[in-house]
Amino acid sequence: MGFCKHLGECGSCTLNLPYYEQISYKKEFIKELFGQIYSGDFEFFGSSKTGYRIRAEFGLYHEKNDLFYTMNGTKQRHLKIDECLKVDSKIANLMPHLLNELKNSDKLKFKVFGAEFIATKNDILVILLYHRNILEIQNELLNLSQNLGVNLIARSRGKKLVFGSENLNESLLINGREFKYTFESGAFIQPNKSVNEQMISWVLKNIDRPKDLLEMYCGYGNFTIPLSFKFRAVLANEISKNAIKNALKNCELNGALNIEFLRMDSDDLMSAFNGVSFNRLKDINLNDFDISHILVDPPRAGLSKEVVRFIKNYENIIYVSCNPLTLKENLDEICKTHKVVKFALFDQFPHTKHVESIVILKKYK
Numbered sequence: 001m002g003f004c005k006h007l008g009e010c011g012s013c014t015l016n017l018p019y020y021e022q023i024s025y026k027k028e029f030i031k032e033l034f035g036q037i038y039s040g041d042f043e044f045f046g047s048s049k050t051g052y053r054i055r056a057e058f059g060l061y062h063e064k065n066d067l068f069y070t071m072n073g074t075k076q077r078h079l080k081i082d083e084c085l086k087v088d089s090k091i092a093n094l095m096p097h098l099l100n101e102l103k104n105s106d107k108l109k110f111k112v113f114g115a116e117f118i119a120t121k122n123d124i125l126v127i128l129l130y131h132r133n134i135l136e137i138q139n140e141l142l143n144l145s146q147n148l149g150v151n152l153i154a155r156s157r158g159k160k161l162v163f164g165s166e167n168l169n170e171s172l173l174i175n176g177r178e179f180k181y182t183f184e185s186g187a188f189i190q191p192n193k194s195v196n197e198q199m200i201s202w203v204l205k206n207i208d209r210p211k212d213l214l215e216m217y218c219g220y221g222n223f224t225i226p227l228s229f230k231f232r233a234v235l236a237n238e239i240s241k242n243a244i245k246n247a248l249k250n251c252e253l254n255g256a257l258n259i260e261f262l263r264m265d266s267d268d269l270m271s272a273f274n275g276v277s278f279n280r281l282k283d284i285n286l287n288d289f290d291i292s293h294i295l296v297d298p299p300r301a302g303l304s305k306e307v308v309r310f311i312k313n314y315e316n317i318i319y320v321s322c323n324p325l326t327l328k329e330n331l332d333e334i335c336k337t338h339k340v341v342k343f344a345l346f347d348q349f350p351h352t353k354h355v356e357s358i359v360i361l362k363k364y365k
């Protein structure tokens with residue numbers, strides 16, 4: 001048994017090693033995978049070992065008349081979870097109270113099957129999932145959110161009820177400066193806040209001779225807003241309408257005035273650079289941008305061949321990746337024209353084999 005009594009059994013934390021050995025394990029794995037394209041130092045940024053996850057999801061399982069948090073365990077389908085050491089302390093404190101409230105109300109307990117938690121500096125949001133018509137328990141849900149002092153969303157097939165705010169407010173400290181963000185419960189968020197701060201700070205410190213930035217897959221502006229203060233102008237695209245809505249609010253919150261956000265699929269953005277006209281671009285002249293850097297932070301599947309071909313046009317590439325395998329596949333191609341100059345690992349997920357990488361590449365002269 002390691003740092004948690006469920007380690008190795010709940011299916012989430014699987015790396016049963018002392019933390020310093022986890023670091024060696026991850027560094028060795030990455031060195032082996034990327035050794036042929038990069039012989040420099042792999043910087044490593046660690047995390048606190050507990051309380052680091054600001055988003056967590058659990059099943060809720062009914063047994064006889066009782067109710068438990070569960071995970072799809074490695075040996076058992078419904079492994080009972082009575083603690084999770086990796087979640088933010090606000091989530092850890094709330095979990096037993098929520099469970100008690102649910103257990104004590106036949107109406108709230110009936111056909112509830114999942115709970116998701118998101119915690120930011122000052123806010124906490126709970127999402128409860130039901131296999132029943134939630135409109136019948138509106139009053140009970142309202143009381144629950146008031147009793148617990150949390151924002152609450154209840155969902156069942158085709159229905160959603162919101163008690164309090166669906167938006168969360170976060171603040172990040174990046175190289176001594178505070179940045180404020182707002183985002184919706186469905187947004188992609190970097191799950192480890194302090195490592196996220198380190199990632200953004202590291203990128204900022206490693207930007208050389210900035211002119212304009214093109215950022216693809218920008219979400220609600222997590223990297224975009226702090227980076228915008230380093231560049232003359234920024235063009236950033238993202239497929240999610242809600243994320244772009246929040247990115248615009250985040251510009252206001254931080255006084256960022258030089259960013260053009262595009263609600264656009266990356267394929268369309270590339271077509272636009274190839275001369276195809278889009279209504280959404282009617283007020284933007286892509287030729288006005290003098291792009292010195294491109295930052296990409298794609299989903300786990302990595303970049304398509306077309307995006308890889310496109311980004312190779314730019315001198316400086318910053319590639320943020322949560323999947324070393326697709327990163328390797330993409331870098332094999334990018335490294336035909338670019339050299340890896342920096343490679344850093346960010347331990348967003350201690351006790352798991354996952355590792356986040358940021359690679360900085362420069363075009364060969």
Ligand SMILES: C[S@@+](CC[C@H](N)C(=O)[O-])C[C@H]1O[C@@H](n2cnc3c(N)ncnc32)[C@H](O)[C@@H]1O
Binds near residue numbers: 189219220298299
């Ligand atoms: C790994 S997240 C990164 C978000 C952001 N950089 C951050 O740090 O929060 C990837 C983002 O890509 C967006 N996305 C996925 N497919 C896309 C596509 N084809 N075109 C544009 N954006 C896409 C997702 O909505 C998501 O916000």
